[in-house]
Structures are given as C-alpha cells and as structure tokens.
Amino acid sequence: xxxxxxxxxxxxxxxxxxxxxxxxxxxxxxxxxxxxxxxxxxxxxxxxxxxxxxxxxxxxxxxxxxxxxxxxxxxxxxxxxxxxxxxxxxxxxxxxxxxxxxxxxxxxxxxxxxxxxxxxxxxxxxxxxxxxxxxxxxxxxxxxxxxxxxxxxxxxxxxxxxxxxxxxxxxxxxxxxxxxxxxxxxxxxxxxxxxxxxxxxxxxxxxxxxxxxxxxxxxxxxxxxxxxxxxxxxxxxxxxxxxxxxxxxxxxxxxxxxxxxxxxxxxxxxxxxxxxxxxxxxxxxxxxxxxxxxxxxxxxxxxxxxxxxxxxxxxxxxxxxxxxxxxxxxxxxxxxxxxxxxxxxxxx
Amino acid sequence: xxxxxxxxxxxxxxxxxxxxxxxxxxxxxxxxxxxxxxxxxxxxxxxxxxxxxxxxxxxxxxxxxxxxxxxxxxxxxxxxxxxxxxxxxxxxxxxxxxxxxxxxxxxxxxxxxxxxxxxxxxxxxxxxxxxxxxxxxxxxxxxxxxxxxxxxxxxxxxxxxxxxxxxxxxxxxxxxxxxxxxxxxxxxxxxxxxxxxxxxxxxxxxxxxxxxxxxxxxxxxxxxxxxxxxxxxxxxxxxxxxxxxxxxxxxxxxxxxxxxxxxxxxxxxxxxxxxxxxxxxxxxxxxxxxxxxxxxxxxxxxxxxxxxxxxxxxxxxxxxxxxxxxxxxxxxxxxxxxxxxxxxxxxx
Numbered sequence: 001x002x003x004x005x006x007x008x009x010x011x012x013x014x015x016x017x018x019x020x021x022x023x024x025x026x027x028x029x030x031x032x033x034x035x036x037x038x039x040x041x042x043x044x045x046x047x048x049x050x051x052x053x054x055x056x057x058x059x060x061x062x063x064x065x066x067x068x069x070x071x072x073x074x075x076x077x078x079x080x081x082x083x084x085x086x087x088x089x090x091x092x093x094x095x096x097x098x099x100x101x102x103x104x105x106x107x108x109x110x111x112x113x114x115x116x117x118x119x120x121x122x123x124x125x126x127x128x129x130x131x132x133x134x135x136x137x138x139x140x141x142x143x144x145x146x147x148x149x150x151x152x153x154x155x156x157x158x159x160x161x162x163x164x165x166x167x168x169x170x171x172x173x174x175x176x177x178x179x180x181x182x183x184x185x186x187x188x189x190x191x192x193x194x195x196x197x198x199x200x201x202x203x204x205x206x207x208x209x210x211x212x213x214x215x216x217x218x219x220x221x222x223x224x225x226x227x228x229x230x231x232x233x234x235x236x237x238x239x240x241x242x243x244x245x246x247x248x249x250x251x252x253x254x255x256x257x258x259x260x261x262x263x264x265x266x267x268x269x270x271x272x273x274x275x276x277x278x279x280x281x282x283x284x285x286x287x288x289x290x291x292x293x294x295x296x297x298x299x300x301x302x303x304x305x306x307x308x309x310x311x312x313x314x315x316x317x318x319x320x321x322x323x324x325x326x327x328x329x330x331x332x333x334x335x336x337x338x339x340x341x342x343x344x345x346x347x348x
Numbered sequence: 349x350x351x352x353x354x355x356x357x358x359x360x361x362x363x364x365x366x367x368x369x370x371x372x373x374x375x376x377x378x379x380x381x382x383x384x385x386x387x388x389x390x391x392x393x394x395x396x397x398x399x400x401x402x403x404x405x406x407x408x409x410x411x412x413x414x415x416x417x418x419x420x421x422x423x424x425x426x427x428x429x430x431x432x433x434x435x436x437x438x439x440x441x442x443x444x445x446x447x448x449x450x451x452x453x454x455x456x457x458x459x460x461x462x463x464x465x466x467x468x469x470x471x472x473x474x475x476x477x478x479x480x481x482x483x484x485x486x487x488x489x490x491x492x493x494x495x496x497x498x499x500x501x502x503x504x505x506x507x508x509x510x511x512x513x514x515x516x517x518x519x520x521x522x523x524x525x526x527x528x529x530x531x532x533x534x535x536x537x538x539x540x541x542x543x544x545x546x547x548x549x550x551x552x553x554x555x556x557x558x559x560x561x562x563x564x565x566x567x568x569x570x571x572x573x574x575x576x577x578x579x580x581x582x583x584x585x586x587x588x589x590x591x592x593x594x595x596x597x598x599x600x601x602x603x604x605x606x607x608x609x610x611x612x613x614x615x616x617x618x619x620x621x622x623x624x625x626x627x628x629x630x631x632x633x634x635x636x637x638x639x640x641x642x643x644x645x646x647x648x649x650x651x652x653x654x655x656x657x658x659x660x661x662x663x664x665x666x667x668x669x670x671x672x673x674x675x676x677x678x679x680x681x682x683x684x685x686x687x688x689x690x691x692x693x694x695x696x
Contacts, residue, residue, distance in 0.1 A: 035490045036445050038512065048446065048492035050510065052400050058448040058508050060495040065452075097384050097398065100406040102506040104413075142383045144396035147408040153501015158450040160406050160508035162398065164386065 045170050045249070046091035046233060047163075055094040055163045059085035063106075063154035071196050074124040076211040078131025078157070084236065085159035086139055087215040087287040091234035092170075093224040094163035096141035096217060101132050102158040104151035123155055132159070139217045169220075171249035173230035174292035180246075180254060180315040181298055183216055183289045183307075186239055187267030187276050190283025195270060205266035213287040219307050220289055231292040238284040240335045243315065243323045246292060253320030256281075256335070258327045262312040281325070281335065292317055393518050393597070394439035394581060395509075403442040403511045407433035411454075411502035419544050422472040424559040426479025426505070432584065433507035434487055435563040435635040439582035440518075441572040442511035444489035444565060449480050450506045452499035471503055480507070487565045517572055519597035522579035522640035526665040528594075528602060529646055531564055531637045532657050534587055535615030535624050538631025543618060553614035561635040567655050568637055579640040586632040588683045591663065591671045594640060601668030604629070604683070606675045610660040629673070629683065640665055 035042045041049035047057035061081035063069060072080065082099060089096050107122045125148075133143055141161070174180075188209035192202035202210070216234070223229050231250055233242045239261060247254045258277060267276040280286075300311035315326075324332035383390045389397035395405035409429035411417060420428065430447060437444050455470045473496075481491055489509070522528075536557035540550035550558070564582070571577050579598055581590045587609065595602045606625060615624040628634075648659040663674075672680035 035492075036488065038445050039490060039492065043491060043493040048448070050402065050445065052402075054398065054400075054402055054510075056446075056448060056508070056510060057493060058450050058495050058506070060450040060452060060497045060506070062452050062497045062499055064500045065498050097386050098396065098404075100396070100404060100508060102406050102408040104408060104410050104504055140384065142387060143391060144383075144387065145391040145405060147406050147506070149408045149410045150413050151410055151502065151504070152412045154499065156452055156499070156504055158406070158408070158495070158506035158508075160404070160448060160506075162402075162404060 041168060041170065045172075046088045047094070047161075047168075049092070049168045053164045053166045053168070055089060055092050055165060055168060056160065057085065057088035057092075058158060058160040059088060061157045061159070063156065065154075068196070069123070069155065072211050074127040075131035075134070077155070078128040079135045080131075080211060080213060081157040082132045082135035082159050083213045083215050084285070084287065085161045086135065086141065086217070087213065087234045087236065089161055089163035090216045090220040090289060091232055092163070092165060092168045093220040093229070093232060094165035094168060095221060096136070096139045096161060096163045098142045098144035098162055099132070099136055100144055100160045101129075101146040102148070102160075103128065103146065104149045104156040106151045106153065106155055128157075139215060167224055169224055169229050169232040169291075171231050171233050171246050172251075174246050174250035174252050174254070174317045175230060176252055176317055176319045177295060178230055178292040178317040179295050179298065179313050180243065180256070180290065180292050180317060181300075182235065182239065182262065182312055182314050183219055184286065184309050185262045185264040186235065186280035186286045186288060187271075187283055188264035189213065189285045190279035191264070191267040191270040191276070193283075194279070203266050203270060205264070206270060209264065209266065209286070213285065215287060216289045219303075219309065222303075222306070223289070223291065228293045228297050229291045230294070233290050235286045235288045235290050236284055238280070238282040239290065239314065240281040240323055240325070241284065242290050246290065247321060247323055250292070250317075251321070253318040253322055253324065254315055255318060255324045255326050255332050256315040258325055260312060260314050262310050262314070389516060389518065393520075394436045395442070395511075395516075397440070397516045401442075401512045401514045401516070403437060403440050403513060403516060404508065405433065405436035405440075406506060406508040407436060409505045409507070411504065413502075416544070417471070417503065420559055422475040423479035423482070425503070426476040427483045428479075428559060428561060429505040430480045430483035430507050431561045431563050432633070432635065433509045434483065434489065434565065435561065435582040435584065437509055437511035438564045438568040438637060439580055440511070440513060440516045441568040441577070441580060442513035442516060443569060444484070444487045444509060444511045446490045446492035446510050447480070447484055448492055448508045449477075449494040450496070450508075451476065451494065452497045452504040454499045454501065454503055476505075480505075487563060515572055517568075517577050517580040517639075519579050519581050519594050520599075522594050522598035522600050522602070522665045524600055524665055524667045525643060526578055526640040527643050527646065527661050528591065528604070528638065528640050528663040528665060529648075530583065530587065530610065530660055530662050531567055532634065533610045533612040534583065534628035534634045534636060535619070535631055536612035537561065537633045538627035539612070539615040539618040539624070541631075542627070551614050551618060553612070554618060557612065557614065557634070561633065563635060564637045567651075567657065570651075570654070571637070571639065576641045576645050577639045578642070581638050583634045583636045583638050584632055586628070586630040587638065587662065588629040588671055588673070589632065590638050594638065595669060595671055598640070598665075599669070601666040601670055601672065602663055603666060603672045603674050603680050604663040606673055608660060608662050610658050610662070
C-alpha cells in the first residue's frame with residue numbers, strides 16, 4: 001500500500017495548474033478514505049494500479065483548452081486525445097489493453113455530416129472514433145466502450161485507459177545521485193501551438209508533434225525490463241513541470257542542465273534557441289519519457305539504435321527539493337512549474 | 349470471447365440517442381479490431397470485463413444536458429455523476445472498487461470561491477469532489493485518480509468506474525418465457541426535471557430521486573448470487589429504452605404491462621397517472637435494475653424485506669423483437685426507444 005505516500009505526491013488531478021489550484025485539489029483528493037485491498041497504487045501518480053497489475057488512468061481533452069478545431073481534423077483530435085491518455089500507461093511502464101472514450105460533441109448529432117444544420121460546422125464523429133481507434137491499435141489496445149453526449153459548448157473527450165504490468169514504475173523512486181534522462185526531443189508541439197496562436201501555419205514536423213504524439217510504450221517497457229529506472233513520468237507538463245512531479249514525489253532536488261536539454265529542430269527553427277528552450281521546459285505535451293536511473297547504468301547508444309530515438313541525460317538528482325536550472329553561468333536557479341493551458345499566459 | 353456478439357448488441361456509446369445516431373455510432377465502434385486476449389467482454393454492454401473479473405465503464409455528465417447548475421449544488425452534481433457511473437457496475441452485478449473522475453470546469457479555477465472573478469459564479473470544486481467521494485464511499489469504492497481542466501463552456505464530469513465480479517451478467521441472456529422484473533419505483537427523477545423545466549420546485553422526493561440516485565449494487569449482487577438473473581441492465585434510458593437494450597442484445601421481444609409498471613408516488617402526484625407512466629417508460633435516470641429471470645424463480649417478498657425496495661414483474665419475454673406495451677385494451681403496441689436528453693423534445 002502506497003497510501004501513506006499520497007500527501008507527499010502531486011496528484012494527476014492537478015495537471016491543470018500551478019500554485020494554489022494545485023494545492024487545493026490535492027487536498028480534495030487527499031481526503032479520500034482508505035483504499036480497497038485490491039488497490040495497489042491510489043491517486044497521485046500517472047495512473048492507479050490494481051491487484052493483478054491492472055493500471056488505470058484518464059485524460060481529458062477540451063476544445064479551446066487543449067486544441068482548436070481549426071488546428072486539427074476530427075481524426076487527429078481523436079488520435080491525439082487517445083495517445084495522450086495512453087502515454088500515462090507508458091509513464092507507468094504498462095502495456096496497454098484498452099480504453100473507454102467519452103465524447104461530448106457540440107451541435108446536433110446527425111447521420112449525414114454533409115447536411116447543413118444550424119451554425120455549428122459539426123464534428124465528424126466517425127472520423128473522431130477512427131482516430132481514437134487508430135491510436136489504440138498502434139499500441140495493441142482495443143476500444144472497450146465509452147459514452148456519448150451532446151455538448152452545449154466545446155467538444156470534449158475523456159479517455160480512460162487500462163493496461164497491465166507486474167512492475168509499475170512510479171514517480172517517487174528517484175534518489176540523490178541518480179541521473180535524469182529524457183527520450184526524444186522536446187518543444188516541437190509547443191512550437192506548433194505558438195505558430196497557430198500567431199496566425200501562422202506550423203512546420204510539418206511541429207504540426208505532427210502536436211497532432212500525432214507517440215506514447216512511448218515500447219521504450220518504457222524496454223527500459224524497465226533492464227531494471228534501469230527508479231522513477232518514471234511522461235512529459236506532458238513540460239520538462240520543468242514533470243521533473244517537478246518527480247522531485248516532489250521522491251523528496252529530492254533535481255538540477256536540469258540547460259545545455260543538455262534536447263530541443264527539437266522544429267522548435268529551434270521556429271523559435272530560436274532561447275524560446276525553444278522555454279518551449280521544452282514549459283511547453284508540455286511532448287509525451288516523451290523522463291526518468292531517473294542509477295548513474296552509469298543507462299546506455300543511450302543501444303537505446304537509440306533500437307528505437308531510433310534520442311536518449312539524453314538532462315540532469316541529476318540531489319538531496320533537497322524543487323527543480324533547478326543550471327545555465328552554466330553561475331549557480332543553478334529554481335524553476336517554477338509550468339502551465340499546460342495553451343490559451344493562458346504561461347504560469348511561471 | 350463474446351466478440352462475435354457485438355454487432356447484435358447495442359453499445360453503451362449510443363446512450364445519447366434514438367434512431368440514426370444510435371446506428372452510426374454502433375457502426376463506428378463495431379469497426380474495432382480484435383480484442384486483446386485479456387478482454388472478456390468488449391464494448392456493447394453496460395461495461396467491459398477484463399481477465400480476472402475486472403469491470404470497466406464510463407459515464408458522462410454534461411451541464412445543460414444532464415443537469416443544470418441552478419438545480420443542484422456542486423456536491424450533488426458530483427454525487428449524481430459518480431452514482432450514475434457506479435450504477436453501470438450494478439448493471440453488471442459487479443462490486444465497485446474505485447473510480448477516476450475527470451472534470452472540465454467553467455470559469456477561472458481559484459483558491460477562494462468567495463472571491464469575485466468575472467461573470468461566472470464558478471464551481472465549488474471541493475464540494476464537487478466531496479460529492480464524488482461520498483457516492484464512492486457509499487458503495488465501498490475509492491477515488492483512484494482523475495483529470496482536471498478548465499472548460500470554456502459547460503461543467504462536465506466523466507466518471508470511469510472499475511469493479512470486479514466473477515459472474516458478470518450481460519444484457520444478452522434474456523430468453524423467451526422469462527419474466528422481466530424491475531426494482532424500486534420509476535419516474536420520480538423525470539418528474540423533478542419536468543418541474544424545474546416548468547419553473548417550479550420539485551417535491552423533496554422527486555428532487556432526491558434526481559439529485560441522489562442510489563446505484564443498486566447490493567441488490568444486484570444478491571440477485572446474481574441466487575442465480576436468478578439471465579439478463580441485467582440499469583434503468584438509465586427509461587424502462588422502454590432499457591428493455592429495448594435487453595431485447596436487442598438477447599434477440600427477443602419484450603412486452604411491458606402498463607398496469608404493472610411501478611410508478612413513484614412523487615411522479616403520480618406531480619404528473620397524474622398518464623404522464624407519470626410516460627415518465628417511467630421514457631424518462632430515464634431512475635438507476636433501478638431491470639432484469640430477466642426464469643418464471644417463478646424470483647421471490648419479491650424476501651427481496652422487499654431484505655432491501656426495503658419494491659421488486660415488480662413488469663413484463664414478459666417472447667420470441668420476436670422490439671419492446672411492446674400492453675395497455676390492457678387490445679393488442680400490445682410497439683414502443684420506441686427513449687431519449688435521455690432533458691433539454692430536447694422526447695425522441696419518441
């Protein structure tokens with residue numbers, strides 16, 4: 001039972017926001033009573049874990065908060081929502097089994113999408129479900145059910161995922177002395193959002209990073225098989241935010257090295273190096289893996305060969321608390337957690 | 349594997365609507381590929397079932413579709429959303445273990461709910477979560493996680509539930525000759541909605557039926573222990589609609605006897621007998637149990653003694669298809685499925 005750890009661990013329910021909201025919702029969740037005996041890991045990590053190794057998580061995608069309909073096709077909206085949810089299984093090193101998708105859809109729900117009805121262009125539900133199914137099948141998961149409602153406002157999708165693992169990896173296993181590693185390259189998804197917000201079209205690479213994120217399921221399972229990983233999370237709140245989740249859950253201090261943060265070429269091209277670093281640190285929604293491991297145990301070359309994906313040491317774990325950024329000029333400075341809401345000013 | 353049955357079974361994903369939408373979404377779900385070996389029951393019933401007897405379902409509650417904020421307190425909104433979702437576990441005769449709750453909340457999310465901010469009165473998130481937790485704890489379930497987002501429109505909650513059972517009861521086991529039974533009394537929840545829609549206050553009984561539905565978990569588990577139940581569903585789409593789900597899933601015809609439909613006193617008082625019967629048949633959201641059983645095997649007296657809840661035979665199962673209503677004057681007539689959307693004209 002990890003119940004006793006909960007008050008020290010940030011909750012998945014607080015993904016929304018920095019500061020006070022974070023604390024308030026954490027308190028609300030922390031009121032929860034005793035967990036049933038069949039629950040191995042309760043709220044506070046990327047997912048809950050049940051007896052038998054079943055892993056459960058849920059992820060909400062809201063129009064005009066997480067995406068705009070003018071940015072993505074209906075199929076991409078479904079694909080992205082499902083992939084984002086499945087990424088929480090990667091963050092536990094679990095193998096996906098299935099998902100349930102709830103959709104609240106604006107406008108009339110109608111048989112023929114070509115038909116003219118009221119002023120809402122409508123949502124192509126078939127395409128939306130096709131996207132959900134495509135994302136599920138890409139990781140050998142099935143659509144197990146869901147719910148559907150009319151929405152008097154934005155399009156919303158909530159995707160609950162279920163996977164299984166005998167060795168779930170939590171956020172709270174980082175120890176002083178560990179190295180902190182990240183897969184892939186960061187910031188491209190945020191660069192796409194920036195372009196759209198400025199009325200421009202993102203580059204194909206940046207757009208793809210936003211529209212078709214890849215949950216790093218195989219990569220996570222491989223890393224865990226080799227017993228390298230002490231703490232694991234997916235980068236959905238920006239590198240700084242998710243390093244902060246590991247630091248808080250593990251009761252450690254994390255120092256990120258600015259010069260080592262792997263930045264996507266699409267972000268560098270679009271934003272320049274300084275803003276691209278910001279995108280990587282605070283932009284979120286890259287859905288790469290961030291993990292802590294014993295020093296010297298990670299072999300990035302063999303990982304890169306196997307998966308065609310960078311694996312970069314971005315920092316180190318120390319005694320203390322919080323996330324700090326070492327820019328190379330002077331002492332590391334503390335960094336604040338990120339906000340993932342595209343439509344607000346950054347919360348730092 | 350029940351996979352082969354799926355095309356004949358109505359999907360949970362089609363709860364929204366009658367007619368064409370129903371068929372379109374069913375087709376979208378039916379495209380799903382092979383189910384993983386660890387999935388025992390896929391989409392199409394009240395819930396999915398995994399190896400080991402884990403049962404999963406999800407249920408969406410959308411402001412101005414399923415409730416209004418002027419009707420319910422934040423705590424009641426949370427309680428009702430969670431109870432509605434947990435009722436799907438009752439519909440499988442599963443014991444609840446936990447739930448994940450995703451909330452999209454309008455307005456700024458703020459620390460102090462008394463603070464004046466913009467024109468949205470805001471949602472008391474602490475109270476909302478209290479309501480969710482209360483509903484969960486009432487059936488020995490725990491809050492296992494969730495997600496939280498700002499909503500640029502209505503308040504929405506999606507509650508994914510997990511339970512377990514070694515003997516899930518599906519919708520497709522009704523056989524010609526069976527009796528059809530329903531727990532409790534129907535129509536009170538719809539009477540409350542009717543009152544609010546007419547600018548009146550519902551009676552306390554009607555309001556309570558809407559605001560604090562009780563998932564019939566113990567009742568379902570007891571009925572299944574005694575091996576009485578061939579097909580089981582919860583009444584969330586109205587008696588006619590949910591009898592229709594059993595009829596379609598089981599490939600049978602169901603005849604409801606109008607004079608036997610147990611109508612709540614609150615509905616009779618508010619609506620008169622004819623409109624109250626309509627509320628029971630088409631109103632939905634009573635969250636009672638509807639089941640088919642071998643004739644002569646159900647003992648309503650002992651059930652009523654144990655649970656303080658009516659158990660009424662409302663109809664019979666025949667060869668054929670569809671749901672028919674026997675009003676006692678002439679031949680039974682076919683009834684159309686219900687729409688559960690309070691803010692539309694009834695879909696029949």
